[in-house]
Amino acid sequence: MNFTIEELQLSGVLLIKSKAFHDKRGYFQEIFKDSVMEKIGLKFVQCNYSFSPKNVIRGLHYQQQPFSQGKMLIPLQGHIQDVVVDLRTKSPTFGQHLCVELQDLSAMLFIPEGFAHGFAVVSEHAAVMYMCTKEYQPSAECGIKFDDPDLNIPWKPQTPIVSSKDNSLPSWRELNF
Numbered sequence: 001m002n003f004t005i006e007e008l009q010l011s012g013v014l015l016i017k018s019k020a021f022h023d024k025r026g027y028f029q030e031i032f033k034d035s036v037m038e039k040i041g042l043k044f045v046q047c048n049y050s051f052s053p054k055n056v057i058r059g060l061h062y063q064q065q066p067f068s069q070g071k072m073l074i075p076l077q078g079h080i081q082d083v084v085v086d087l088r089t090k091s092p093t094f095g096q097h098l099c100v101e102l103q104d105l106s107a108m109l110f111i112p113e114g115f116a117h118g119f120a121v122v123s124e125h126a127a128v129m130y131m132c133t134k135e136y137q138p139s140a141e142c143g144i145k146f147d148d149p150d151l152n153i154p155w156k157p158q159t160p161i162v163s164s165k166d167n168s169l170p171s172w173r174e175l176n177f
Contacts, residue, residue, distance in 0.1 A: 003036050010086050010098050012112035014040070016072070020105070029105060031074055032131070042110065044072065044131040052121045052128075055157040059118015059166065060085060060144040067140035068113035070133035078126030079103040080119045081156045085144065088114040089177050097153050116144050120157050143169040 002019040020029040037043065050058065060083065063069050073082055085097045091114070100109055103123075111117050119128065146155065146162060150172040 002030055003033065005040060008098060008100070010084065010093050010096065010115075011091065013084055013098060013115070014110040015100065016108040016110060017106070018108075031105060031108065032072075042070065042072070042133065044133055046132040046135050048130040048132065048136075050128050050130075051125065053125050053161070054121050054123060055159060055161050057118060057120045057146050057155060057157060057160045057162050057166070059083065060116040060146055060169070061118065062087060062116040062142050062144075063134070063137060063140040064142055065140075067134055067137040069136070070113050071111045071117060072131040073102070073109045073111065073117070073119070074129040074131070075102040075104060075106075075108075076127040076129055077104060078121060078128075079123035080126050080128065081122055082109055082119045083117070083153055083155075084109075084111050085116040085151060085153075086114070087116055087177060094177075095151075095172070097151055099154065118146055120155050120160065122156050142175075144175065145169045145171050148172045 004017045006015045008015055018030050020027045080102050082100045082102050083097055086093045148171050
């Protein structure tokens with residue numbers, strides 16, 4: 001099989017790698033195969049793309065139930081620091097975060113429903129594709145301020161570039177879980 005799947009420290013978060021086939025022309029790599037995703041219970045219905053320069057932080061975002069999304073994050077180009085926060089109140093890791101370094105299709109990260117997600121661009125720029133298990137619903141959009149002191153996430157950028165929308169997100173303590 002061309003895919004390897006590893007469950008990370010937060011239950012349900014998966015690191016997925018696929019083999020690249022190199023020759024003098026460059027390389028070929030499968031990044032999605034429905035039969036593989038089906039075996040691990042994943043079905044995607046929406047695909048998004050973002051392009052960002054160095055030091056941009058996007059997030060921490062999530063969708064409220066019943067529109068909560070699982071996301072497969074695929075770094076097509078560049079190096080990112082991906083961050084997930086467990087929002088599942090009955091989970092033993094509720095409120096904990098996980099940072100994962102992803103670069104140039106070296107691996108993909110599946111984030112299940114019930115997590116907030118964000119990433120920081122470490123390289124000069126990054127192109128990122130997200131495959132989602134549910135369609136985006138603007139009325140269900142939520143988030144947590146990226147630099148919340150209670151979460152204490154060790155973001156890589158020293159001078160982050162953040163949207164005004166993301167900068168005005170509520171703190172962890174302001175949310176009612």
